[in-house]
Amino acid sequence: MTSKGPEEEHPSVTLFRQYLRIRTVQPKPDYGAAVAFFEERARQLGLGCQKVEVAPGYVVTVLTWPGTNPTLSSILLNSHTDVVPVFKEHWSHDPFEAFKDSEGYIYARGAQDMKCVSIQYLEAVRRLKVEGHRFPRTIHMTFVPDEEVGGHQGMELFVQRPEFHALRAGFALDEGIANPTDAFTVFYSERSPWWVRVTSTGRPGHASRFMEDTAAEKLHKVVSSILAFREKEWQRLQSNPHLKEGAVTSVNLTKLEGGVAYNVVPATMSASFDFRVAPDVDFKAFEEQLQSWCQAAGEGVTLEFAQKWMHPRVTPTDDSNPWWAAFSRVCKDMNLTLEPEIMPAATDNRYIRAVGVPALGFSPMNRTPVLLHDHDERLHEAVFLRGVDIYTRLLPALASVPALPSDS
Numbered sequence: 001m002t003s004k005g006p007e008e009e010h011p012s013v014t015l016f017r018q019y020l021r022i023r024t025v026q027p028k029p030d031y032g033a034a035v036a037f038f039e040e041r042a043r044q045l046g047l048g049c050q051k052v053e054v055a056p057g058y059v060v061t062v063l064t065w066p067g068t069n070p071t072l073s074s075i076l077l078n079s080h081t082d083v084v085p086v087f088k089e090h091w092s093h094d095p096f097e098a099f100k101d102s103e104g105y106i107y108a109r110g111a112q113d114m115k116c117v118s119i120q121y122l123e124a125v126r127r128l129k130v131e132g133h134r135f136p137r138t139i140h141m142t143f144v145p146d147e148e149v150g151g152h153q154g155m156e157l158f159v160q161r162p163e164f165h166a167l168r169a170g171f172a173l174d175e176g177i178a179n180p181t182d183a184f185t186v187f188y189s190e191r192s193p194w195w196v197r198v199t200s201t202g203r204p205g206h207a208s209r210f211m212e213d214t215a216a217e218k219l220h221k222v223v224s225s226i227l228a229f230r231e232k233e234w235q236r237l238q239s240n241p242h243l244k245e246g247a248v249t250s251v252n253l254t255k256l257e258g259g260v261a262y263n264v265v266p267a268t269m270s271a272s273f274d275f276r277v278a279p280d281v282d283f284k285a286f287e288e289q290l291q292s293w294c295q296a297a298g299e300g301v302t303l304e305f306a307q308k309w310m311h312p313r314v315t316p317t318d319d320s321n322p323w324w325a326a327f328s329r330v331c332k333d334m335n336l337t338l339e340p341e342i343m344p345a346a347t348d349n350r351y352i353r354a355v356g357v358p359a360l361g362f363s364p365m366n367r368t369p370v371l372l373h374d375h376d377e378r379l380h381e382a383v384f385l386r387g388v389d390i391y392t393r394l395l396p397a398l399a400s401v402p403a404l405p406s407d408s
């Protein structure tokens with residue numbers, strides 16, 4: 001792949017790079033600059049613009065292209081504006097400079113996750129508008145804060161607001177993940193994040209003695225049970241080529257806390273785990289399993305949840321779903337190979353699906369290594385521009401899906 005010189009850069013790429021330079025990086029994102037950027041896009045494109053402050057300082061910006069038939073439900077194109085932090089010393093280029101190398105790779109935090117998608121939506125709409133198209137269904141683009149830290153001050157609140165219901169979303173698109181092969185990954189469901197802290201209490205005392213009933217030995221038992229479960233799920237994934245990562249439950253031990261001195265046996269210790277529970281799991285039985293591992297470890301071992309998503313939803317990927325039919329038809333017409341999967345991580349799509357809106361996770365990046373949250377996150381400009389082409393075909397099809405029973 002080669003790139004054009006700076007003087008002939010495609011304007012969509014220039015806009016993408018401008019957006020990448022806005023420092024919406026956690027934990028202190030410059031949301032004000034992002035909102036101003038989208039307001040300016042609305043002005044330039046002649047789109048409606050609404051700002052909904054879902055929590056103090058947390059604004060959802062909604063850009064609207066009205067359809068010709070207001071009785072129909074709308075298409076919601078969602079993207080988050082925040083990006084994850086960087087370890088600057090591990091980057092080849094400043095992650096907020098949007099440097100483009102001689103081959104056409106654009107290096108920036110958010111290049112894949114998911115500032116590319118925000119600009120692709122906008123540029124597809126711009127092209128279709130310039131060409132004079134109108135479609136029956138309204139298209140809303142929502143630019144939301146806070147996704148990278150869970151969406152609790154973003155989409156989780158927005159879906160409960162009257163402004164969200166007024167959008168009358170019938171179908172939504174949100175982010176996916178790059179695919180290194182020629183195929184494109186599309187996500188129809190998500191695993192549920194359960195963040196669990198196990199606290200173990202036991203007898204304190206002098207660490208020179210063979211203490212019994214210690215916090216550490218009981219915590220060790222729980223850690224062993226959970227890591228054995230992890231190994232079982234890992235083997236299940238490894239041994240079945242039909243299973244993708246999102247179809248099994250994962251867990252990682254992410255924190256160990258406790259203790260004050262080498263020679264003091266502490267009375268309490270804790271371990272924190274990030275579980276991602278597959279959508280076909282019996283949640284009640286799984287929680288009972290966690291409890292029983294704690295009980296089996298001995299007295300005084302308890303667990304608490306820091307995050308516990310209980311509403312997994314699956315968007316059908318067969319022709320019973322007219323949105324899927326339209327989406328997959330366009331991909332087929334464009335000769336794109338789709339790989340439908342369950343999202344291993346958590347995105348704002350879980351909130352959208354939970355309020356009854358069918359949704360797909362799709363970031364059109366094929367032949368691209370998965371670099372979201374990684375050092376040297378980058379995207380080739382040709383892949384980015386191909387993504388604009390893809391949305392330019394998808395939007396007319398989705399916004400022209402004939403009236404559905406759910407529309408009335």
Ligand SMILES: CSCC[C@H](NC=O)C(=O)O
Pocket residue numbers: 147148149150151193307345346347
């Ligand atoms: C569970 S809330 C955190 C959400 C976060 N989303 C993207 O990386 C994730 O860790 O999946």
Ligand SMILES: [Zn+2]
Pocket residue numbers: 080113114147175
């Ligand atoms: Zn993301």
Ligand SMILES: [Zn+2]
Pocket residue numbers: 084113148372373
């Ligand atoms: Zn992310």
